[in-house]
Structure formats: structure tokens, C-alpha cells
Amino acid sequence: MAKYIGPKSKIARRFGEPIFGADKVLSKRNFPPGQHGNNRRRKMSEYGVMLAEKQKAKYTYGVLERQFRNLFEKAAKMEGIKGENLLQLLESRLDNVVFRLGIAPTRRAARQLVGHKHITVDGEVVNIPSFQVKPGMIVAVREKSKSLEVIEDALAGFNHSKYPWIEWDNASKSGKFLHRPERADIPENIKEQLIVELYSK
Numbered sequence: 568m569a570k571y572i573g574p575k576s577k578i579a580r581r582f583g584e585p586i587f588g589a590d591k592v593l594s595k596r597n598f599p600p601g602q603h604g605n606n607r608r609r610k611m612s613e614y615g616v617m618l619a620e621k622q623k624a625k626y627t628y629g630v631l632e633r634q635f636r637n638l639f640e641k642a643a644k645m646e647g648i649k650g651e652n653l654l655q656l657l658e659s660r661l662d663n664v665v666f667r668l669g670i671a672p673t674r675r676a677a678r679q680l681v682g683h684k685h686i687t688v689d690g691e692v693v694n695i696p697s698f699q700v701k702p703g704m705i706v707a708v709r710e711k712s713k714s715l716e717v718i719e720d721a722l723a724g725f726n727h728s729k730y731p732w733i734e735w736d737n738a739s740k741s742g743k744f745l746h747r748p749e750r751a752d753i754p755e756n757i758k759e760q761l762i763v764e765l766y767s768k
Contacts, residue, residue: 617765624757628657629674634697639766648750650759655747658732661688662696664706667733668742669725670718685712700744707741729754 611619625635642652657663662678665686671677678696680686686693687707688700700706708718718740727735732748735741750759 614765614768617761620758620761621765624657624755624759624762627674627755627757628660628663629678629696630657630660636766639762650763651750653762654750654753654755654757654759656699658748658753659700659744660696661686661693661698661700661706664700664733664742664744667730668706668735669722669727670708670740672717672721676717676721680712680718685709685715685718702744702746704744705741706744707739713740 621635625631630638638656639649639653642656643649645652658667662674662681665671665677665680666674670686671680681696681698682694684692684694685708687709688698689705690707692709708715712718722737722740727733727742730748731752732745734743734745736743
């Protein structure tokens with residue numbers, strides 16, 4: 568399975584945001600990496616701005632180019648606004664749903680839990696991070712994995728009310744995907760319209 572395994576702090580500094588979760592480096596060096604990273608006089612082209620927004624979305628959700636383009640093409644065929652459809656499809660990925668449910672502290676950790684068969688969907692083990700969770704499906708921690716320390720630590724004190732499109736049952740360590748989220752409910756700082764414009768060129 569292809570995935571980004573490079574330095575996370577470097578990517579966070581490029582965008583000036585904690586793409587992979589809390590990053591202490593940003594508080595010390597809140598400028599792009601590289602020899603000219605602290606030169607704020609550089610002006611990015613219109614194309615560069617759109618490309619950077621796409622890259623940010625890809626790194627945020629842990630998706631590489633081919634998967635991302637496939638999702639965009641699928642979003643373009645759906646009813647509604649293309650950019651919002653794209654974000655909804657990204658939010659519906661199994662690894663992202665596991666992350667939103669608080670089962671894992673990061674999307675990368677969620678992807679690992681899915682790949683190692685710790686997660687079930689409607690009672691069946693699913694080990695494909697890109698699996699599209701549909702409304703009404705139940706995503707749960709596999710019975711023999713419920714006592715894993717990484718899962719217990721992640722769930723400790725997690726506020727599930729932040730995400731109104733999922734319903735969490737702590738007793739069974741399972742969550743119901745109620746519906747695809749509205750754009751206003753998705754907390755990610757992504758300007759999806761720029762991505763649509765980039766792919767429309």
C-alpha cells in the first residue's frame with residue numbers, strides 16, 4: 568500500500584499548519600523549510616496556490632495522487648458541489664472515520680489499525696483504509712482488540728460530540744456513520760474550490 572513516509576514536520580512547516588497533528592516544530596520555526604524558507608517576499612503564482620491546496624488536502628487525508636484524482640472524478644459525477652463532494656468522500660474513508668471516532672490519535676495511526684485488522688464494519692473485519700463507509704454502517708473495534716493500550720489512550724476523554732455525523736457507543740466501542748458531513752461541520756482548513764479549479768484547467 569503506497570503512503571507518505573517522509574518527514575512530517577517538513578510538510579507541516581511548508582503549509583504552516585499541523586497537517587499530521589500537533590507539531591512542536593511550528594512554534595519554533597513557523598516558516599517553510601529550506602534555505603529560503605524564511606524569505607516571506609516570495610509570491611506564489613495562481614497555479615502554485617491551487618497546487619499547494621491540493622497537496623495539503625492529500626497530506627491531510629493521507630491519499631496519494633492516483634487515489635485523489637479518482638476520488639475527484641467520482642465527486643464530479645455526484646450531485647451537488649464538486650469540492651464539497653470531494654471532502655465528503657475523503658471524510659467517508661474508513662481510516663478517517665476511525666480517526667474521527669477517536670479510536671486512533673491520528674489518521675496515520677488509524678490507517679495502521681485498519682491494516683492490522685483491528686477494525687470491523689457491520690461486524691466484518693475490513694483492512695482496506697480507503698474503504699468507503701456508507702450512511703448507516705457501524706464501524707467498531709474488533710472484540711479481541713478492545714483492550715489495546717493505543718485505543719484506550721486515544722478514547723480517554725475524547726469528545727465525540729465534535730462530529731455530528733457519527734454516533735458513538737462507548738460500551739461496545741462502536742460508532743454509527745449517520746450521514747456524510749456537511750461542509751460547515753468539517754474542521755479541516757482546506758479551500759476545496761481551488762482544487763476544483765486546478766483539476767478543471
